[in-house]
Amino acid sequence: MSDSAITFPGARRPDRQTTVDSHGLAIAVHEWGDEAAPPILLAHGGFDFAGTFSVFAPLLADAGFRAISWDHRGHGDSQYAALYNWEADLRDAAAVFDSVSFAPMPVIGHSKGGSLMLQLADALPHRVSHLINLDGLPSRRSFPDVSDHQRTKLMADELTAWLDHRRSLADAQRKPGTIAELAERRGRMNPRLDADWLRYLVTIGAREQADGWRWKIDPTLRLGGFGPWRPEWSMMRLPDIGVPVLAVLGTEVDPMGWGTTAADVVSHLPPGGRLVMLEGAGHFLHIEKPRQVADLVLEVLA
């Protein structure tokens, strides 16, 4: 099946695509809606790409906004980097902001993108008019109940696996497959998402080569890992925010979610901040309930 034959109800490819230079790295930017309309920025989650907003962003565009998203470095159509860290992702985001406007703009972030935008709003409050966070508020990490000895062994295994991975990267490639196979692989981490949607995503987030389709994401990136980062370092930014804040969480447990509860968020909301629990939704709120999330956003912006 050719990629153009695969569609999804309500999904629309961007009206414009361009690249922004971020300190030597090309960041792919995708826009939906009238170029002269008021901008709204959308930040995707880790291992996602701007195309995951293909249903949600058109809803905002049709409501009169210029919806702008970008592929994080190493994701989607953005350039692969030698190194990846949080600060670099923030600078890439700021480069996209600079390419749009220096006036404060509303921003929506999902998952990792939500945490990024939270930090950006704390660091550059003059660039953000409204902050909408879709399950992007990591709460204190829950460690498995294991003994110190077991924990040391787990850490050792993780370190060895990570270093072995780094040693073997020189010619790393993602595994090729058919559209159905790539969709099935992604479905393992996104079990709540519609199979047709996942197949549609393959046609955006993967490219076809002689031996099959491969996800575009940098093959050197891997899920999980370790580092000094603590989830509460993200949540601690939330009380600082001085613009209208909307946080949305799903009520359903999801393997890609943070496991953040309403109580975790409410205790950190700034004055006037609002938390909405979306019944029957998991981690991918804007994909599972695009109309409801768009309406919540439009209400905040009204």
Added chain:
Amino acid sequence: MNASVRLRHNRVELALHELRPAAGRPLLLLHGLAERSPTAVPAHLAAWPGAVWALDLTGHGDSDVAIGAGYFCEALMGDVDVAIAHLGAVTLYGRGLGAYVGLLAAGGRAEEVRGAILADGPGLAGGGPSPASPAVPTAVGAPPPGGTPDPWALYELTRDVRPPDYAATFARQASTRSGLDTALAVVGVNRPPWLEAVVQEPGVIEGTLPDALALFARP
């Protein structure tokens, strides 16, 4: 300097310099932040009986710069691991940033790091034990002729958070998995919070450089 080899770590080419060929386990030198490998064996390390090598970390010396930055110490631990893959088992001597990276490598490849000496030097404290106020700089100044040290490396590696309990975890890995009675020797004067935590761990000693060299030189 005798000879250098180029090693690949993902998309970065690293420069590994042989300062003194000799039989026996190499001492691998890790420079401080914004430094580069020395061109000869420093006098204070001359007592090491084996070979002496020195690694330019990513963004430093003759190693590549990471375009678009994104520097973090665990990636530099990966640099050291690539050097270990080339050299085999080593003893590490790290200054400043290199001391912290040396700690990570000693914990990460405990079976192949036969002792790590942690010394004072630039970039020892990093960004401290907890996050500072967030910032998103748009520029950090032009790189020097030759490109290194990368000004972004200087910026990012003075802001990376180094929690004491995180550092202690690596010390524990080093001492429990290396099989050594002493896995880490702290020979510097300064004790940023991460290093203060490390010296409390079993298998870590505080002492002089000559004693540390003699200890780890034993077969």
